[in-house]
Amino acid sequence: MKANQERIEKHIKALSKFTATPGQGTTRMTYSAQDLQARNYIKEQMKEYGLQVREDGLGNIFGKLEGENKDAPSVIVGSHFDSVPNGGDYDGPAGVVAGLEVAALFQENQIKPTYPLEVIAMIEEEGSRFGGGLMGSRGIVGYLQKEEIAQIKDKNEVSVPDAMRMIDLDPSLEVKRDPETIKAFLEMHIEQGPILEEEQISVGVVESIVGLTQLDVTITGKAGHAGTTPMNRRSDALVAAANIISKLPQIAIEEGEGTVTTVGKHEVFPNGANVIPDKVVFSVDIRSSKEMHVKNVIKKVKDLIVSYETDDIQTTVEQPLYMQPKELNQEIRSILKASCERLDISFLTMHSGAGHDAMVLSDITDVGLIFVPSKDGLSHCPEEWTAIPDLANGVEVLYETALKLTEES
Ligand code: GLV
Numbered sequence: 001m002k003a004n005q006e007r008i009e010k011h012i013k014a015l016s017k018f019t020a021t022p023g024q025g026t027t028r029m030t031y032s033a034q035d036l037q038a039r040n041y042i043k044e045q046m047k048e049y050g051l052q053v054r055e056d057g058l059g060n061i062f063g064k065l066e067g068e069n070k071d072a073p074s075v076i077v078g079s080h081f082d083s084v085p086n087g088g089d090y091d092g093p094a095g096v097v098a099g100l101e102v103a104a105l106f107q108e109n110q111i112k113p114t115y116p117l118e119v120i121a122m123i124e125e126e127g128s129r130f131g132g133g134l135m136g137s138r139g140i141v142g143y144l145q146k147e148e149i150a151q152i153k154d155k156n157e158v159s160v161p162d163a164m165r166m167i168d169l170d171p172s173l174e175v176k177r178d179p180e181t182i183k184a185f186l187e188m189h190i191e192q193g194p195i196l197e198e199e200q201i202s203v204g205v206v207e208s209i210v211g212l213t214q215l216d217v218t219i220t221g222k223a224g225h226a227g228t229t230p231m232n233r234r235s236d237a238l239v240a241a242a243n244i245i246s247k248l249p250q251i252a253i254e255e256g257e258g259t260v261t262t263v264g265k266h267e268v269f270p271n272g273a274n275v276i277p278d279k280v281v282f283s284v285d286i287r288s289s290k291e292m293h294v295k296n297v298i299k300k301v302k303d304l305i306v307s308y309e310t311d312d313i314q315t316t317v318e319q320p321l322y323m324q325p326k327e328l329n330q331e332i333r334s335i336l337k338a339s340c341e342r343l344d345i346s347f348l349t350m351h352s353g354a355g356h357d358a359m360v361l362s363d364i365t366d367v368g369l370i371f372v373p374s375k376d377g378l379s380h381c382p383e384e385w386t387a388i389p390d391l392a393n394g395v396e397v398l399y400e401t402a403l404k405l406t407e408e409s
């Protein structure tokens with residue numbers, strides 16, 4: 001079954017307009033005005049394709065096509081629709097659009113599945129507003145309890161429930177989903193790396209996903225005048241932070257086997273050119289395909305941070321996210337590969353260095369994740385780009401796989 005490339009392109013273009021930084025990539029923070037615009041668009045399309053639409057207590061969007069068997073668990077297809085700051089048009093939306101297109105193909109072919117088909121569009125996968133990341137899927141799985149969610153705040157101290165209410169979402173709704181209501185989850189995502197393009201292969205069938213953690217580090221020192229405080233009387237939080245940060249790459253390199261560390265977020269207080277900084281807050285993202293390496297690096301980073309404590313320099317480390325590396329379901333991987341073969345679409349088995357909602361949902365259901373090529377391997381930047389025929393190939397593989405999973409007992 002051929003996917004409709006015009007429809008796919010229309011959706012990608014429409015969603016790309018919902019950005020807070022036009023001309024400078026997609027910036028779509030969770031529960032922002034742009035979230036609301038994208039949300040309304042996705043809900044409209046879901047209705048157009050005959051799906052019953054609902055949102056949960058985190059604002060994850062579900063569109064359901066009932067199965068012949070009303071009580072049967074659903075095959076869910078989709079991804080997230082938030083973005084990083086100044087990101088691209090495809091990280092997340094490509095998978096949501098894939099879900100929409102699978103639903104459109106079910107409708108066009110008048111398929112009445114035995115098991116329900118659900119399209120999902122999840123919130124806050126990137127953690128760009130509330131930190132940590134994978135928030136939508138962690139809520140669905142039950143890793144974030146209601147009380148915990150109520151405590152999560154953005155950098156302006158706006159809580160998740162308050163931010164939700166600002167766009168008329170209802171935080172009192174249930175978030176955790178009974179695993180018995182899910183048969184499988186399928187996600188299409190852009191590769192975000194160069195392999196598929198270089199090898200001229202259409203689809204990556206993902207076998208495993210990297211283990212990852214995020215640390216939020218606060219260094220507190222003492223503010224003072226930049227001109228009158230002698231160098232030996234300073235407790236400069238930024239100098240301590242800079243020393244720590246400069247040592248992180250070496251820790252990752254020494255750990256080896258592809259272990260990586262990144263400091264992507266950094267704030268200085270009070271942020272005046274002639275004031276000695278009294279507080280610095282930064283993130284440390286640590287990833288490795290082996291959990292042992294993630295754990296080793298966490299310990300080394302924490303020890304390093306503590307080693308900079310003095311009477312006037314204090315440190316705290318919080319850990320808003322920890323995910324073990326995941327191996328994805330073998331049977332679904334086989335069905336995805338068989339679908340590629342049947343459709344004559346070239347494929348490769350791959351490992352994912354990026355985190356995905358699929359890794360969270362794999363704790364409660366059988367999960368399949370496929371990649372489609374990324375131009376020049378670029379992602380998390382405005383240049384992120386995937387050709388529409390490549391997206392269509394991925395959609396066709398998902399459609400075939402969803403057909404099989406919604407029919408089979
Ligand atoms: C999501 O893009 C992640 O890998 O952090």
Ligand code: MN
Pocket residue numbers: 084091126380
């Ligand atoms: Mn991303």
Ligand code: MN
Pocket residue numbers: 080091092125189356
């Ligand atoms: Mn993503």
